[in-house]
Amino acid sequence: MINRERHKRTELLLGREAIDRLHQTHITVIGLGAVGSHVVEALARCGVGALRIVDFDVISESNFNRQLLAIEPNLGRKKTVAAAERIAQIDPGIQVEIFDLLCHAENFAEVFAQPTDVIVDAIDSLNPKVNVLYEAVTRQMKIVSCMGAARKVDPTKITTGDISQTQMCPLAKFVRKRLRNRGIYSGVHCVYSTELINRETVAEETEENYYQSGRERLPVGSLPMITGIFGYVAANEALKMVVDYPDFESPGRSSFKKF
Numbered sequence: 001m002i003n004r005e006r007h008k009r010t011e012l013l014l015g016r017e018a019i020d021r022l023h024q025t026h027i028t029v030i031g032l033g034a035v036g037s038h039v040v041e042a043l044a045r046c047g048v049g050a051l052r053i054v055d056f057d058v059i060s061e062s063n064f065n066r067q068l069l070a071i072e073p074n075l076g077r078k079k080t081v082a083a084a085e086r087i088a089q090i091d092p093g094i095q096v097e098i099f100d101l102l103c104h105a106e107n108f109a110e111v112f113a114q115p116t117d118v119i120v121d122a123i124d125s126l127n128p129k130v131n132v133l134y135e136a137v138t139r140q141m142k143i144v145s146c147m148g149a150a151r152k153v154d155p156t157k158i159t160t161g162d163i164s165q166t167q168m169c170p171l172a173k174f175v176r177k178r179l180r181n182r183g184i185y186s187g188v189h190c191v192y193s194t195e196l197i198n199r200e201t202v203a204e205e206t207e208e209n210y211y212q213s214g215r216e217r218l219p220v221g222s223l224p225m226i227t228g229i230f231g232y233v234a235a236n237e238a239l240k241m242v243v244d245y246p247d248f249e250s251p252g253r254s255s256f257k258k259f
Helices: 008-014 016-023 036-046 079-090 105-111 126-138 170-181 224-240
Strands: 026-030 050-054 095-099 118-121 143-146 158-162 189-193
Touching: 008 016, 026 036, 036 050, 036 079, 036 224, 050 079, 079 095, 105 126, 118 126, 118 224, 126 143, 126 170, 143 224, 158 224, 189 224
Parallel strands: 026 050, 026 118, 050 095, 118 143, 143 189
Antiparallel strands: 158 189
8 A cells, every 4th residue: 555645745746646656666776885875765765666676785884975874783784685674664565675696697687587667777887787788778678877976076967868978977988888899879878977077186997997896996086965966866767767757837947758
């Protein structure tokens, strides 16, 4: 049963039919870190009926500046377990599936043995990210992919668009290149920033030494405001794939339409 009172404010904006649809919606979030933890938070509060959460990592001290799940009682715990508890505290009626693993090509079929309406990719490692995107596109699955949120300070530069339209984002550049090598040129809806990185103050980014899962990586500066906004924008884009947003015709207001 839907708790109408908990979702009253959302229903006032999107309508009763949208709330009913969200209650029947299943969304998968891959990566529960700086961006993904905020994605899960937003989806749980919007009334999504089922969430599949995927991550292999545990919460550490270095996560505290930007990750929603990084609080003292969760230190050293699996992110999936902490996220499931958080979801239950927001809405115990949400169905939660946990996959405590690094999602990639070899286990993609296992993770998606059961259908999902939308995938939100919040993976920060290049190889697994590209593998998941490739599998999702070739299987014609709806996906929202989060590009690089680190080293950014200007929230007004965060935008959305197809992977073919992305610019000024090193991670998106590497993703585009690898997807093109596999015959994928478009079809990935992205959240990214067009903010120019000051390369005088950071090490040059390369495919070989950056965004590689399981390898030692250079620590990268980030702000919780930016990573959080990335997550909430990604959650918003995921919802737009399953429900109709109203059109706001008044001056200065954006028009939101189903993707």
